Amino acid sequence: MADALSSLGKAMFDDAVMAQKLPSAVLQRFNECLITGDPTPEEDQKVIADAIFTWARELGAIDFAHWFFPLRGGCGAVGGMLGAFKRDTLIDLEFGSKFVTKPMKACLPHERLFQGETDGSSFPNGGLRVTHSAAAFTTWDRASPPFVTDKCLYIPCAFVTHFGKCIDEKTPLLRSMDAVKTSGLRLLKAINIGTDAKTMHSYLGWEQEFFVLSAALYKARPDLVNTGRTLFGKLPTRHQQGDLNYFQPIPGKVQELLDIVQAEMLKVGCPMAVKHNEVAPGQHEMSPVFRTANVSCDSNVLFMEVMNREAAKLGLQVLFHEKPFAGINGSGKHANWSVGTDTGLNFFYPGKNEAGAKLYVTAIACLAYGLAQYNEMVRCTVAHSGNDHRLGAQEAPPAIISLYPGQGFEQFVESIVKGGDLLGYKAEKKKQETGCSAAMHIEANVEDRNRTAPFPFCGNRFEFRAVGSSQNCCLPVMVCNAVMSAGMAHLAGLVEGGMSHRDAVAKVFQENKHVIFTGNGYSAEWPVEAQKRGLPNLNTTPKAVATWNSEKNKKLFETLKIYTAEETEARQEVMYENYISALCCEVETMIQMTETGFLPACAKDLEKYKGVEKLAGNRKESWICSDTALKTVIRENFGGLPNYNYDPCSSDCLLFWTGDTPDLAL
Numbered sequence: 001m002a003d004a005l006s007s008l009g010k011a012m013f014d015d016a017v018m019a020q021k022l023p024s025a026v027l028q029r030f031n032e033c034l035i036t037g038d039p040t041p042e043e044d045q046k047v048i049a050d051a052i053f054t055w056a057r058e059l060g061a062i063d064f065a066h067w068f069f070p071l072r073g074g075c076g077a078v079g080g081m082l083g084a085f086k087r088d089t090l091i092d093l094e095f096g097s098k099f100v101t102k103p104m105k106a107c108l109p110h111e112r113l114f115q116g117e118t119d120g121s122s123f124p125n126g127g128l129r130v131t132h133s134a135a136a137f138t139t140w141d142r143a144s145p146p147f148v149t150d151k152c153l154y155i156p157c158a159f160v161t162h163f164g165k166c167i168d169e170k171t172p173l174l175r176s177m178d179a180v181k182t183s184g185l186r187l188l189k190a191i192n193i194g195t196d197a198k199t200m201h202s203y204l205g206w207e208q209e210f211f212v213l214s215a216a217l218y219k220a221r222p223d224l225v226n227t228g229r230t231l232f233g234k235l236p237t238r239h240q241q242g243d244l245n246y247f248q249p250i251p252g253k254v255q256e257l258l259d260i261v262q263a264e265m266l267k268v269g270c271p272m273a274v275k276h277n278e279v280a281p282g283q284h285e286m287s288p289v290f291r292t293a294n295v296s297c298d299s300n301v302l303f304m305e306v307m308n309r310e311a312a313k314l315g316l317q318v319l320f321h322e323k324p325f326a327g328i329n330g331s332g333k334h335a336n337w338s339v340g341t342d343t344g345l346n347f348f349y350p351g352k353n354e355a356g357a358k359l360y361v362t363a364i365a366c367l368a369y370g371l372a373q374y375n376e377m378v379r380c381t382v383a384h385s386g387n388d389h390r391l392g393a394q395e396a397p398p399a400i401i402s403l404y405p406g407q408g409f410e411q412f413v414e415s416i417v418k419g420g421d422l423l424g425y426k427a428e429k430k431k432q433e434t435g436c437s438a439a440m441h442i443e444a445n446v447e448d449r450n451r452t453a454p455f456p457f458c459g460n461r462f463e464f465r466a467v468g469s470s471q472n473c474c475l476p477v478m479v480c481n482a483v484m485s486a487g488m489a490h491l492a493g494l495v496e497g498g499m500s501h502r503d504a505v506a507k508v509f510q511e512n513k514h515v516i517f518t519g520n521g522y523s524a525e526w527p528v529e530a531q532k533r534g535l536p537n538l539n540t541t542p543k544a545v546a547t548w549n550s551e552k553n554k555k556l557f558e559t560l561k562i563y564t565a566e567e568t569e570a571r572q573e574v575m576y577e578n579y580i581s582a583l584c585c586e587v588e589t590m591i592q593m594t595e596t597g598f599l600p601a602c603a604k605d606l607e608k609y610k611g612v613e614k615l616a617g618n619r620k621e622s623w624i625c626s627d628t629a630l631k632t633v634i635r636e637n638f639g640g641l642p643n644y645n646y647d648p649c650s651s652d653c654l655l656f657w658t659g660d661t662p663d664l665a666l
Contacts, residue, residue, distance in 0.1 A: 090153070179485040187366070413509050
């Protein structure tokens with residue numbers, strides 16, 4: 001009997017399928033163009049398009065779509081960060097026919113595979129497109145294989161304006177991957193390690209958290225439908241305080257959903273490997289094995305799309321908001337990120353030989369430089385209204401960006417700064433006895449795990465833990481690539497200028513070690529210590545976004561050819577617009593729910609006690625919900641940006657909510 005493991009990658013036109021379907025010379029030229037950036041020759045385009053068409057039809061595809069990621073944001077509202085596409089049927093006219101009414105034929109014209117056009121002004125763009133100057137183009141991300149799902153051939157694309165300005169999430173990511181290649185190869189040459197590498201890649205493995213609930217209950221809540229989170233409510237007596245949910249058996253209906261989604265993701269080439277219950281009731285997680293960053297980002301957006309599609313068929317609804325319910329854990333999307341060469345060198349693996357060990361220490365120095373010098377930029381990548389409820393809430397990292405390479409490595413940094421050798425770090429796993437005969441000893445990691453750190457070391461990668469569950473991974477990973485590229489270029493420049501490899505690493509650590517913190521990020525002492533170190537605590541989205549377009553950031557983006565100054569400004573404008581739109585939607589929803597739900601229910605409740613007012617107790621006083629009271633709630637929770645961490649979900653702010661009444665069950 002066939003199961004999910006019998007169709008692995010069947011619906012993805014990946015390297016293995018290309019090797020089967022394309023002439024070897026065409027495949028070789030295609031791969032060479034990926035490294036050089038040259039256009040695919042037109043004759044090769046025709047061969048590739050014909051091969052993809054035949055393959056897709058065998059899988060039942062009727063349509064094809066250029067699939068891209070506009071700057072929509074959404075801040076957790078259902079559908080906010082899904083990809084954009086229109087479905088075009090795999091047909092065209094026989095233009096060579098002698099007939100006036102040209103007959104149709106099933107095909108995929110090569111020019112429609114590699115490029116498309118649409119209206120750029122209808123998507124968020126920060127002023128880069130307007131109605132009278134609206135043209136924008138999609139172009140196939142040739143490093144991300146097409147795939148077939150829901151009878152449609154998806155073609156992952158970048159999205160740029162008529163003048164080549166990016167107005168999407170994908171294009172800056174691809175540019176940052178080029179920056180990693182340029183700076184990384186330069187560094188390897190400077191320190192004379194891994195000089196046989198021809199290119200470099202960045203990698204991503206995401207851990208997606210989410211809530212699953214009844215679609216009927218979801219549709220009965222205007223706040224969940226409009227904003228992705230509950231604006232009013234009260235915790236049940238039992239929620240997560242007994243630690244009973246984490247890794248418990250997955251409820252049957254949810255298990256059915258996750259199995260269906262896993263099978264579909266495996267089929268389209270996403271190695272979905274993990275599914276489990278999370279800490280909060282109704283909260284779950286799924287995650288795949290890592291892939292190259294652009295392919296992995298694509299698969300995450302597809303995962304959210306497939307989850308919504310399949311959940312609806314089962315009468316369920318998936319919530320990707322960072323904080324759908326107050327008082328219990330919210331959801332994140334931990335981004336496990338690394339960089340490495342085409343020859344297999346992982347910059348963040350301690351290494352099994354001297355060269356690997358030196359490269360690891362050098363890479364950490366480069367990362368420390370990037371996080372220290374561009375700290376605010378990294379913080380901006382996880383700044384949005386949904387994440388404001390989560391960061392620093394004892395369930396996620398604080399809003400202060402720091403680096404956790406491990407306590408042992410922190411001590412090693414001090415030895416390098418004092419003149420020690422680059423090979424002094426002992427990256428050895430430790431055997432720990434279990435104390436019983438039946439269970440063998442365990443092999444502990446080189447360094448302990450720090451869940452309070454926004455950027456902890458995890459054995460062969462770093463985990464950016466502050467990414468929000470509703471986000472597209474492209475922006476956080478793009479900036480990780482950017483700051484790492486900045487660090488690699490800086491250190492390479494020191495060596496090229498005559499400094500020894502050891503001294504260059506020591507200098508970089510000396511100037512940037514203040515960003516390294518291996519303590520408890522949840523402690524009250526850490527923000528005080530961070531301030532002493534000069535690390536910013538940008539604890540709200542407006543504070544963070546205000547730093548995005550600094551001259552330092554614009555200069556780096558332009559140097560790395562990731563953003564022009566105009567694109568950087570536009571991205572900030574989109575961030576602000578998204579934040580304001582999300583909050584306005586929440587305020588308007590609060591008002592409507594109060595006027596159409598709470599006030600009528602209050603009146604109906606009081607009506608029951610006519611003639612027996614003494615039995616009503618203090619209902620009349622406690623159910624006061626005047627316009628003045630409502631405005632007070634909104635002002636306290638939304639009016640002052642610095643105080644936005646106050647949670648509107650909290651029962652503390654519901655001046656008119658004193659108990660559970662059936663009439664109020666929204």
